[in-house]
Amino acid sequence: MVPTWIKGDYNYETKAIELFQTLGLIDRVHHLPSQLSGGERSRVATIRAIINKPCVLFADEPTGNLDKKNSLKLIDLLGQINRDFSQSIVLTTHDPDVASIGDKQYKLENGSLIL
Secondary structure, eight states: OHHHHHTTOTTHHHHHHHHHHHTTOGGGTTOOGGGSOHHHHHHHHHHHHHTTOOSEEEEESTTTTSOHHHHHHHHHHHHHHHHHHOOEEEEEOSOHHHHTTSSSOOEEETTEEEO
């Protein structure tokens, strides 16, 4: 949260709480990382990445450690961020369902980019 505070955005706590609620982590907000499951840590990492509103959000297998329910929540959140804030998201995945939400899709096959 320090980068958000340094930027002068002092509403970071409110934003973080909203994101924790959206991703179903509100009851874990005061837990240490060692007290979180792998999936919970992945969702917290996503919150850390999006709270500063980067120009481009890079997400490498963001649903890889999540169950189906939490994967859907995360994908819905990324879609909402893309629509509401016109934020570009570059996402890598092996899951065709996750890939299908993108406006553009590229495929790597045998080390070559397929357009």
